[in-house]
Amino acid sequence: MSTVDNTPRWLAVAALAKIKNGAYSNLQLNQLINEHRMDRRDINLLTNMVYGVIQHRLTLEFWLKPFVRHPHQLDPWVRELLLSALYQWQYLNKIPQRAVFNETIEIAKVKGHPGIRRFVTGVLHQMDRSGLPAFDTIEDPDERLSVTYSMPVWLIQELRQQLGATKMEAIIASLNQPAKQSLRVNTALSTVSDVTTALTNDGLTVEPSKISPLGLVVTDGQAINTEAMRYGMFTVQDESAQLVVPALNVQPGDQVLDACAAPGGKTTQIAAELDADAGGEVVALDIHANKVRLIGQNAARMHVADRVAATELDARKVQTQFDDESFDRILVDAPCSGLGLMRRKPEIRYEKQLQDSLNLQKIQLAILAAVAPTLKKGGIMTYSTCTILQQENQDVIAKFLADHPEFELQTTPTEQDLKADRTDKTLSIYPDDYLSDGFFIACLRKK
Template sequence: MSSVDNTPRWLAVAALAKIKDGAYSNLQLNQIINQHSMDRRDINLLTNMVYGVIQHRLTLEYWLKPFVRHPHQLDPWVHELLLSAVYQWQFLDKIPQRAVFNETIEIAKVKGHPGIRRFVTGVLHQMDRSGLPSFDAIEDADERLSVMFSIPVWLIQTLRDQVGDAKMQSIIASLNQPAKQSLRVNTAVSDLADVTSALTNEGLTVEPSEISPLGLVVTEGQAVTTEAMKYGMFTIQDESAQLAVAAMDPQQGDQVLDACAAPGGKTTQIAAMLDADDGGEVVALDIHANKVRLIGQNAARMHVADRVAATELDARKVGEEFGDQHFDRILVDAPCSGLGLIRRKPEIRYEKQLSDSENLQRIQLAILTATAPTLKKGGIMTYSTCTILQQENQDVVDQFLAAHPEFELIKTATKQNLKADRTTDTLSIYPDDYLSDGFFIACLRKK
């Protein structure tokens, strides 16, 4: 085995080629990290390079274009190798250009034939001599923004229409910042103070979330490898994602439906607020058997399995299974385009189209419509998504209410009184508001 086979730079290039071919970035990275023994510094470089190239792909392609006449004729790994070289050169200021170029040429030499080595060497030297093209050369303003921030033009235009130009620019500028490492304390077995001291004792640095009273943000160290995580004192969950269950406000003896539950983050949050001795239970649905198992495993790790009934069922068929007025609370954390998660899953930006949101809207409405009869009078149904587009958020709520006069919209409440001056009863959190995931929450009460 040659020396380049285990370097973070080559592993990043290999991962990027697979991700471009359809693999998920987070799964691909986890697989590589598990298969190779790397120290923390190498893991950080590998992760930074993979996410960095994906995040900035449109920018990097624009810079590379003048130097590669027929990019589609290149082997995928050679293309990713060149993009990763440009990424390191332009975005990683601690690595000298000479080191980046030398290692890139070495990888080309070992992995390819002499022609590939000569080609890669020539491209890098020509870039160095003539410099990279300026964004100012792009005449169309939206296309320029698209290339600068690596955000597709359709998303820029849709956001501008919905939130205005200044907010759109603020959102897209925030999306390439690193995602925070946040977690939710499991109140079934612990509290904020205990988790903070447990993690501090394991050498991590944490601070309380400004968004969620159950949230902590890790600024130094890896929470996922700690003993506290193994024991189920907390789970990894974005700060915004913790708000939907809190807004629904389940009581100890409630019968709760989590209609789209996998992998079970919100299910276990609901369950921690219930008391099995008081009859409290959350019925957690997913359409796939393997995901139902995952919900069960999460419930067991978080010590709430006695309050969770993980069930394989399409949420659109819930009426056949449970009948009318069965649940005190319903959470519909609906399948969505996930555009609020771009910081965590950077490839989403290139995979989605506006038509995806319009198609999902029909599914979201169908789930709300199917679950509505199973809610008791006076009960609350909370609708949430991790997207930032009106088509899947406010529009869905408006259409549901128009067809269901027995429901009324009540104001989404948060313990930290977020966006107190907003004019809407629903709550939209954009990725630039608190540097958390984009999220939408609406609370609907059955009259």
């Protein structure tokens, strides 16, 4: 095995080449970290490079284009190697340029033939001599924003139309900042204070969330590797996502339907509010058997399995197994485009089109219409997505209410009284608001 095979730089290039072919970044990273022995510093560099190159891909490709006549005709690993070098050179200030170039050339030498080494060496030296092209050479303003922030033009235009130019640019600028490592304390087993103490004793630096009273943000260290994580004292969950379940106002003896439940993060949060002895139970649905098993595994790890009934069922067919007015509360955490997750899953920005949101709107409305009869009168149904487009959020709620006059929209509550001055009853959390994921939450009460 060559000396470069286990370096974070080569592993990042190998991962990026696979991600370009459809593999998910988080799955590729987890696989590489599990397969190779790396210290924390190398894991951090690997993670930084993979996410950084994906986040800034349009910018990096713009810089590379003058120096490579046909970049998309290169072997994928060679193209990713050059983009990785550009990313390190321009964004990782603590790594000297000489070290970036030398290690890039060494990888080209070991992994390719002499012609590839000469090609990579020539491109790097020419970039250094000539300098990189400036953004202000791009005449079209939307194209210039697209390259500057590495965002698709259609999304820039849609966000500007919906939210205005200032908010649009604030959102797209924020999405290239690192995602926070956020946790939700499992109240079925522990407290915020106890988890903070456990993680601090393990050498991590932790601070309370400003968004969720059950949330913690780890600013140094890896919480996923701790004994507290293995024991189920907390789970990894974004701060915005933690706001959904409190909006349901679950009571200990409630019958709750989690209509689109996998992997079970919100299911276990609901279950922590229930009392099995009082008859409380959450029915957690997913259409795929393997994801139903995952819900069960998460419920077991979080010590709430006695309150969770993981069930393989398409939410649009819920009435085939459940009678009308079966549930006190219903959560529809709907399938969505996921555009609020671009900081955490940066490849989403290149995979989605506006038509995807319009197609998903039909599914979202179908799920709401299917589960609505199973809610008891006076019950609450909460609809949520992790996207930031009105087509999947406000438009869905408006269309549902137009067809279901038996429901009324209520103001979405938060324990921290977030956005208290908003005029909308729904709650939209944008990625620039708190540097958390983008989320939408609406609360519907059945009259």
